[in-house]
Amino acid sequence: MTEIDAAIAFILNGHQQFMAHLSLDCAILGYHDQQVKILLIRYNGHQQWGLPGGPIRHEEPISVAANRIAEETTGISGLFLQQFHTFGDSPYRVHHRTVQDLERLIQPDALGIKIKKDNWLLGRQITIGYYALVDYQQVSVRTNLFVEEYRWWDIDQVPELLFDHNDMVTKALQTVRLHLYHQPIGANLLPPKFTLPEIHFLYESLLAKSLDRRNFPKKLFALGLLNKLDERRFIGPHRSPYLYEFNKANYEKALEEGIVLVI
Amino acid sequence: MTEIDAAIAFILNGHQQFMAHLSLDCAILGYHDQQVKILLIRYNGHQQWGLPGGPIRHEEPISVAANRIAEETTGISGLFLQQFHTFGDSPYRVHHRTVQDLERLIQPDALGIKIKKDNWLLGRQITIGYYALVDYQQVSVRTNLFVEEYRWWDIDQVPELLFDHNDMVTKALQTVRLHLYHQPIGANLLPPKFTLPEIHFLYESLLAKSLDRRNFPKKLFALGLLNKLDERRFIGPHRSPYLYEFNKANYEKALEEGIVLVI
DNA sequence: CATATATTACGTAGTTTTTACGCAATAAAG
DNA sequence: CTTTATTGCGTAAAAACTACGTAATATATG
Numbered sequence: 001m002t003e004i005d006a007a008i009a010f011i012l013n014g015h016q017q018f019m020a021h022l023s024l025d026c027a028i029l030g031y032h033d034q035q036v037k038i039l040l041i042r043y044n045g046h047q048q049w050g051l052p053g054g055p056i057r058h059e060e061p062i063s064v065a066a067n068r069i070a071e072e073t074t075g076i077s078g079l080f081l082q083q084f085h086t087f088g089d090s091p092y093r094v095h096h097r098t099v100q101d102l103e104r105l106i107q108p109d110a111l112g113i114k115i116k117k118d119n120w121l122l123g124r125q126i127t128i129g130y131y132a133l134v135d136y137q138q139v140s141v142r143t144n145l146f147v148e149e150y151r152w153w154d155i156d157q158v159p160e161l162l163f164d165h166n167d168m169v170t171k172a173l174q175t176v177r178l179h180l181y182h183q184p185i186g187a188n189l190l191p192p193k194f195t196l197p198e199i200h201f202l203y204e205s206l207l208a209k210s211l212d213r214r215n216f217p218k219k220l221f222a223l224g225l226l227n228k229l230d231e232r233r234f235i236g237p238h239r240s241p242y243l244y245e246f247n248k249a250n251y252e253k254a255l256e257e258g259i260v261l262v263i
Numbered sequence: 264m265t266e267i268d269a270a271i272a273f274i275l276n277g278h279q280q281f282m283a284h285l286s287l288d289c290a291i292l293g294y295h296d297q298q299v300k301i302l303l304i305r306y307n308g309h310q311q312w313g314l315p316g317g318p319i320r321h322e323e324p325i326s327v328a329a330n331r332i333a334e335e336t337t338g339i340s341g342l343f344l345q346q347f348h349t350f351g352d353s354p355y356r357v358h359h360r361t362v363q364d365l366e367r368l369i370q371p372d373a374l375g376i377k378i379k380k381d382n383w384l385l386g387r388q389i390t391i392g393y394y395a396l397v398d399y400q401q402v403s404v405r406t407n408l409f410v411e412e413y414r415w416w417d418i419d420q421v422p423e424l425l426f427d428h429n430d431m432v433t434k435a436l437q438t439v440r441l442h443l444y445h446q447p448i449g450a451n452l453l454p455p456k457f458t459l460p461e462i463h464f465l466y467e468s469l470l471a472k473s474l475d476r477r478n479f480p481k482k483l484f485a486l487g488l489l490n491k492l493d494e495r496r497f498i499g500p501h502r503s504p505y506l507y508e509f510n511k512a513n514y515e516k517a518l519e520e521g522i523v524l525v526i
Numbered sequence: 527c528a529t530a531t532a533t534t535a536c537g538t539a540g541t542t543t544t545t546a547c548g549c550a551a552t553a554a555a556g
Numbered sequence: 557c558t559t560t561a562t563t564g565c566g567t568a569a570a571a572a573c574t575a576c577g578t579a580a581t582a583t584a585t586g
Binding site: 019021022056058059060061062063064083085086088089093094095096123124126128178182260262 | 282284285319321322323324325326327346348349351352356357358359386387389391441445523525
């Protein structure tokens with residue numbers, strides 16, 4: 001079966017496999033060049049960008065669906081994923097999608113099909129939002145028939161997105177910030193070994209406020225989250241910073257029991 | 264149309280009005296006798312208790328659905344409601360509900376109807392969880408054809424519930440506790456005027472830990488959340504405590520901007 | 527009417543935590 | 557060897573928090 005045949009089957013008979021009216025979208029966050037980034041996609045035939053997402057299979061746990069969709073997008077399995085909100089309030093998510101709306105979305109003429117009034121993709125779309133925190137360097141994105149383009153965007157330069165996706169990005173970021181104070185989240189956004197300035201700037205970028213360079217690491221040490229390594233990173237014409245890793249045992253414990261980080 | 268006719272119409276043709284496979288449940292929390300309570304219901308023909316919930320109309324914003332369901336249960340409109348999680352991972356929410364499952368739930372013989380294989384209530388049920396914080400004294404519950412009994416339960420004495428509802432109660436409470444540190448929540452659980460010991464015990468009950476009687480009010484004062492009134496409550500053979508109310512302006516501001524309460 | 531009992535109201539000393547910031551160590555370039 | 561930019565570590569001052577003492581009530585009791 002070609003990719004086009006698969007697309008046609010999905011549009012016409014996807015309801016045999018997937019739930020109608022409920023989808024799942026992922027806010028995939030990474031960190032690079034002292035900037036928090038979000039991975040957005042441009043769907044075929046669309047000018048505007050949006051969050052990667054997809055439908056949920058009939059007997060698929062929703063966390064499994066989130067992993068599947070995040071893996072389809074990033075190529076990485078077993079990502080750190082957390083549900084942050086379910087969206088069903090904005091006009092886009094309340095009013096029914098009409099045949100005309102859907103035709104604009106998927107351009108059936110190009111596929112040689114017709115959208116009937118009872119198509120499963122019509123009606124309202126409620127969507128469950130998950131955020132993923134990923135090591136930027138590991139991600140390799142791929143396009144497919146539905147997805148024309150992928151791009152990482154600086155979190156504070158996200159353009160006007162499809163539907164209510166700007167609201168979703170805002171809510172995802174709010175949730176990440178709240179979680180940051182109560183869970184050790186950094187490990188998912190950083191490579192396994194990192195320097196103190198690196199994690200320091202990560203937290204500054206995420207919280208969008210400045211943290212004292214000398215006091216910030218003390219708080220992480222106090223929680224026992226970091227192991228100092230006997231290696232340094234070479235950073236050119238300056239003193240070489242030591243490398244650190246997360247203390248796995250304490251990190252797991254903190255994830256389970258929660259922390260209170262006052263910064 | 265009698266109540267029974269309405270029930271039959273709902274079971275057979277509810278999909279014309281309501282979304283299939285997606286529902287909404289409310290964890291309604293109150294406070295009385297120095298105990299955090301949750302309002303549970305026992306559905307007709309069931310031994311076990313569960314959270315009040317219901318389906319979502321086709322063009323109904325989900326927050327409106329939450330308000331409707333919470334109001335149907337408590338008789339109070341405009342409750343403080345917050346979404347806390349969407350449940351679609353447990354076996355109950357992954358595997359399809361069969362004709363037999365549904366017959367056990369609604370006992371169609373008593374209604375003189377038959378459940379067909381394509382009934383809209385079959386299949387999986389994903390549910391969106393909202394918690395409500397209510398002034399216990401204002402609630403007046405009513406039963407109907409589907410609901411046999413209502414009861415307030417102490418939050419630490421909740422029995423084994425239907426499906427995954429115990430998980431939902433746990434998650435609701437976790438979320439309330441987290442929110443308690445970042446939002447002024449007390450106003451929704453207390454009558455308009457209350458004493459310091461009253462709000463003190465409320466927080467102790469919610470967090471299930473003891474807070475110093477003399478230090479706790481200082482933190483609320485520091486946030487500017489309370490107004491001292493020139494009235495006292497009569498509590499019998501002891502010194503009469505002053506009454507307080509929430510400072511509306513600061514309360515609203517705190518709700519919007521968030522607070523950091525370290526207790 | 528003095529005393530006992532239980533509770534609220536309020537303050538404050540001592541301790542801990544946090545903040546702000548100084549300065550030495552380092553790495554390379556000129 | 558000096559300059560520049562950065563990391564690493566420490567510490568004094570300020571702020572916050574904790575623990576707890578004691579006075580003020582309100583009523584019942586003998």
